[in-house]
Amino acid sequence: MRHVYTWGGILIVVIFSVIGDILMARAMKQVGDVHEWFRRSGLWTVVGRTLSNPNFFLGVSAMAVAFFSLLFSLSWGDVSLVAPAAASLTFIGNAFAAKIFLHEKVDRRRWIAAILVAGGVALLAG
Amino acid sequence: MTFRKYLVLAGVTVFAAAGDSMLSHGMKQAGNVSLHHLQNLFLAVTNPWVAFGILLLLAFFASYMNALSWADLTYVLPATSLGYVLLALVAKFALHEQVSPLRWLGIALISGGVSFVAGGPALTSHHQEPAKNILADSPRPSAASANTAHAVSIGVKR
Numbered sequence: 432m433r434h435v436y437t438w439g440g441i442l443i444v445v446i447f448s449v450i451g452d453i454l455m456a457r458a459m460k461q462v463g464d465v466h467e468w469f470r471r472s473g474l475w476t477v478v479g480r481t482l483s484n485p486n487f488f489l490g491v492s493a494m495a496v497a498f499f500s501l502l503f504s505l506s507w508g509d510v511s512l513v514a515p516a517a518a519s520l521t522f523i524g525n526a527f528a529a530k531i532f533l534h535e536k537v538d539r540r541r542w543i544a545a546i547l548v549a550g551g552v553a554l555l556a557g
Numbered sequence: 558m559t560f561r562k563y564l565v566l567a568g569v570t571v572f573a574a575a576g577d578s579m580l581s582h583g584m585k586q587a588g589n590v591s592l593h594h595l596q597n598l599f600l601a602v603t604n605p606w607v608a609f610g611i612l613l614l615l616a617f618f619a620s621y622m623n624a625l626s627w628a629d630l631t632y633v634l635p636a637t638s639l640g641y642v643l644l645a646l647v648a649k650f651a652l653h654e655q656v657s658p659l660r661w662l663g664i665a666l667i668s669g670g671v672s673f674v675a676g677g678p679a680l681t682s683h684h685q686e687p688a689k690n691i692l693a694d695s696p697r698p699s700a701a702s703a704n705t706a707h708a709v710s711i712g713v714k715r
Contacts, residue, residue, distance in 0.1 A: 452630060459625035466561065466627065481622065502598065505584065518641075522634060529630045536681035540673050541631045547670030548638045554663030555641045 437513065440504030444517040447497035449524040453532050454490030460533075461486065519549035558679060565623050566636045572617035574640035574647075579610030628679040635674045638667050 462468070462480045469477050481487055504513045526545040530537040537545075583606030587597065601607050624633045642664050648654040 452634075455622065456625045456630040456633075459622050462626055464627045465623050466559075499598075502584070510581070522638070525634055526631055533630060535629045535631050537631055538677070540677050544635050544670040544673040545631065547666045547673065548635050551663040551666030551668075551670060552638055552641055554666065555645055555660050 433507065437504065437508030440500055440507055441513055441516050441520070443500045444497050444504060444513075445520045445524055447493045447500065448517070448521045449528050451490050451492075451494035451497055452521075452525050453528050454486045454493060456529070456533055458484045458486035458490055515553045515555070519553040522549040522552065562624075562627065562679075565620050566633070568620035569617060569624055569633065569637050570640045570643060572613050572620060573637055574643045576610050576613030576617055577640070578644060578647075579606050579613060581610075583607035583610055629681055632674055632677075632679050635667075635671045639671055642667050 458481070459465075461484055462477075465477045465481075468480065501513070501517060504517070507513075522545050526537055526542065529535045535541075583604045584601060587601035587604050587607065602611070621633065621637070624636070645656055645660055645664055649656045
């Protein structure tokens with residue numbers, strides 16, 4: 432029963448992390464290069480443009496859900512399983528989702544990077 | 558890529574690593590959180606380690622969003638993962654913890670992955686952004702239109 436809780440928790444963390452990352456990336460692309468905005472019209476324009484973007488709030492909400500489900504999962508399962516599994520599966524999930532939803536050109540170079548990083552994170556956090 | 562942008566990526570890495578380690582230290586002191594004892598979750602926030610960890614994670618969040626405004630998600634994420642390497646190195650050289658061969662392998666894999674991505678362009682997707690200062694990073698439309706604009710302005714002057 433404990434395993435079901437643990438892996439269910441990991442899955443929820445991964446799903447909401449990916450949703451949060453994708454929405455946040457989309458929001459900030461809609462906001463535009465913040466260095467450029469900062470230079471042209473100052474900090475408050477950057478803050479205002481970011482806070483008035485609906486995707487930003489959806490993304491933050493998804494990340495908050497991911498964060499709290501991580502806290503729960505960490506108290507249910509071992510850190511040495513939950514942390515690396517959630518982190519490395521999020522990398523793979525994000526590579527897929529960025530290609531589909533953000534139309535990023537995830538070429539062979541980036542696939543190799545995503546897999547290497549996911550493997551490395553799994554080893555390191557385990 | 559300007560120096561300031563590398564600084565932002567460094568911020569993403571360092572703040573994430575420092576924030577996570579403080580949060581994990583604090584949560585170990587705060588104890589278990591379960592559905593039946595939800596109030597423990599809110600009590601945990603009053604732990605100074607947890608509070609400072611959250612503060613650092615906010616700093617991480619700001620730099621992360623900054624980076625996402627001018628780079629792909631699949632470019633920024635591997636950069637963030639360097640934080641794990643940083644944590645392992647801190648554990649080894651500052652805290653004198655034992656770092657197993659398996660973890661060194663993990664460090665090598667992450668570093669390899671990051672170097673793969675770092676060699677490529679930061680931005681490949683194109684959206685409706687104010688394409689002014691991204692010429693350096695995105696090869697196609699903005700650079701081409703900027704060159705055209707430049708040529709036109711020269712033409713007008715003559």
